[in-house]
Amino acid sequence: MAKHKIYTMSVASVYPHYVTKAEKKGREKREVDEIIRWLTGYSQDELEEQLEKKTDFETFFAEAPELNPSRNLIKGVVCGVRVEDIEEPTMQEIRYLDKLIDELARGKTMEKILRK
Template identity: 60%
Template sequence: MERTRIYTMSFSNIYGLYIQKVEKKGRTKNEVNEIIFWLTGYDRDSLQQQINNEVNLETFFKQAPHINPNVSLIKGVICGYRVEEIEDELMRQIRYLDKLIDELAKGKTMEKILRK
């Protein structure tokens, strides 16, 4: 199976882009972190360790403590694909994170983003 290029991208680079994107819209790094904690089960220290180790996206998601069981509530289109229809599990997880960050940048409340 051919590895998709996005899997090998550095999580720390993507993380920096997420921060830039939401800060332009008046949101915060702490909100991005809260989304990542909710989705992946990382905490502040373990997230920072992943950033410092410059892991790629594949490793970041494979080493995630646990993927939130409510991810099935994340619906919609991201990058031209319906997230709930993406068959590859890793790609679906990456797009879940993209979708949540997009919702944050678009001004949704954290309660709605975290599917509470």
Template identity: 65%
Template sequence: MTQHRIFAMPFARIYSAYLQKAERKNRMQDEVDEVVCWLTGYTRSGLAEQVEKGIDVETFFAEAPAFHPHAPLIKGVVCGVRVEDVEDPLMRKIRYLDKLIDELAKGKAMEKILR
């Protein structure tokens, strides 16, 4: 099976795209950080350190301190793909985060995003 290109992409690049998407919809970096930290278990300082180190997406998720146990409750479609149908475990984690950021950008309340 071929590895997805996104796995080798620097997480900082993805994170920057998340920030831009959220900020275009009048959401704040603190909210993006809260979502990322909730899902992955990173602290805000740990997240900032990972972004600064320039690690790739695969390493970012592999080193996540505590992936949230309720992540499988995240359902829906993001980028035309149904999140719960993604077979590759790493790609599913990426899609979970995509879906949460998408909900944030759409103006959902933080309490509803963080199931």
């Protein structure tokens, strides 16, 4: 079975859309970065390096320094699919990120988004 197209897309190609979605709702780029760092364990410099290198999603999550153990608390629907029911690990990580960005755009507090 062929890989899903999103796996080979660069994070850098989608990242501006995350930022735009957040900014349209009065949120900030720094909050998008904070969410990504919380989920993956990348530092800000490491995140920027991954974006510069145009790392694909599969590699981005495979090389993440430390996927946050609290990410399994992320529940809900993205693209019509419950994120907690996704069986393929890489796709689940991608959808976790999508869900967190959706929550940011909907006005949730960072404390709630980061499951504190």
